[in-house]
Amino acid sequence: MKKNIGFLIDMDGVIYRGGELIAGAREFIQMLLREDYPFLFLTNNSQRNCRDVVAKLKRMGIEVEEKHIFTCAIATARYLASQKPGGTAYVIGEGGLLTALHQNGYSIVDDDPDFVVIGEGRTIMLESVDKAINMVLKGAKLIATNLDPYCPSSNDSIRSGCGAFVSMIELATGKKAFSAGKPSPVMMRLAKAELSTRSFNTIMIGDTMETDILGGVQMGFKTVLTLTGSTKMDDLEHYAYGPDHIIRSIHDLLDGESFDKIANGEMALALG
Structure with a gap:
């Protein structure tokens, strides 16, 4: 029971x-x-989808199912779907975020999106950030999967988090991001x-x-x-x-x- x-x-x-x-x-x-x-x-962490997280935990000796995983990417995608069903998004992020958006009826576009959505990414290019800035200035709403300024890494080091990238866009546009993550x-x-x-x-x-x-x-x-x-x-x-x-x-x-x-x-x- x-x-x-x-x-x-x-x-x-x-x-x-x-x-x-x-x-x-x-x-x-x-x-x-x-x-x-x-x-x-x-x-x-919005990088991995649920299946990837389950696989990582399994390698560590913890066996759970996809139903046991809930990411900020899922929260973000569900929030956007409740605000504008079937909308469009320009995304700076990786597979976990893209999968969640697709599963909630969103299309990923390179021009004139309803939302600019920022998640974690290890290979974020300045060109993508500049593109996002201009989209927000033209009216796209700025969304962050989370506002964590950094993420823990191996050997007690850290790496830039979603919040660090979002802050660049906020400063350049004067617009504040809405975050659906913890x-x-x-x-x-x-x-x-x-x-x-x-x-x-x-x-x-x-x-x-x-x-x-x-x-x-x-x-x-x-x-x-x-x-x-x-x-x-x-x-x-x-x-x-x-x-x-x-x-x-x-x-x-x-x-x-x-x-x-x-x-x-x-x-x-x-x-x-």
């Missing part, structure tokens, strides 16, 4: 770091599957609907205060911050909001007592 609580789980910094699986992640997901808890992996209520609400849960029994597990935790707080979800990613304990004093629970890593949730406290909304679980 499906449980009446569900989990939204960030990936990089929670399940893995770079190319390395975080201890306890495989066992935690196996427990959710075994106990029939509904869950989604919630990612602000912490936007658009993505959080769509993901919750996939779980068929209520706000009070939806649990957001993430490592980033500005996206995972903020998005969860704004939606009334229970929030769990793990310290294996971008946020450290000393960082919390800089925020006017905070998580309901703090854990060292996803491994802590394998402890039955800790898991039950979070699932049942009991006293906050924090580090001593």
Whole structure:
């Protein structure tokens, strides 16, 4: 029988770091599957489609289905389809974003689009950015899959994120992008609907205060911050909001007592 609580789980910094699986992640997901808890992996990476993400997780030893993946590309495409069904978009991004737009009835064009949509990309050319700038100046609406300024990479380094590219277009045009990715209520609400849960029994597990935790707080979800990613304990004093629970890593949730406290909304679980 499906449980009446569900989990939204960030990936990089929670399940893995770079190319390395975080201890306890495989066992935690196996427990959710075994106990029939509904869950989604919630990612602000628009590069890969769901099948690609499933394949990456499988190589790491975590076997899930495409239904368990929800990306900012999917949220963006569904949002656009609700705003203008059958619309057109000029896209700076990769396969995950293109697939999501096509699946939601959008055509990708090179001239006179309804929307300019910006996602992650490792080979973004200045020529494409210039083209996007001129389209926005001519009236196309600017959309970002997310506003993350950087993305974690291997060896504790970072690379430019979607927000960095979007900021160039915003500065050149004087237009602000609308983002459907975390912490936007658009993505959080769509993901919750996939779980068929209520706000009070939806649990957001993430490592980033500005996206995972903020998005969860704004939606009334229970929030769990793990310290294996971008946020450290000393960082919390800089925020006017905070998580309901703090854990060292996803491994802590394998402890039955800790898991039950979070699932049942009991006293906050924090580090001593």
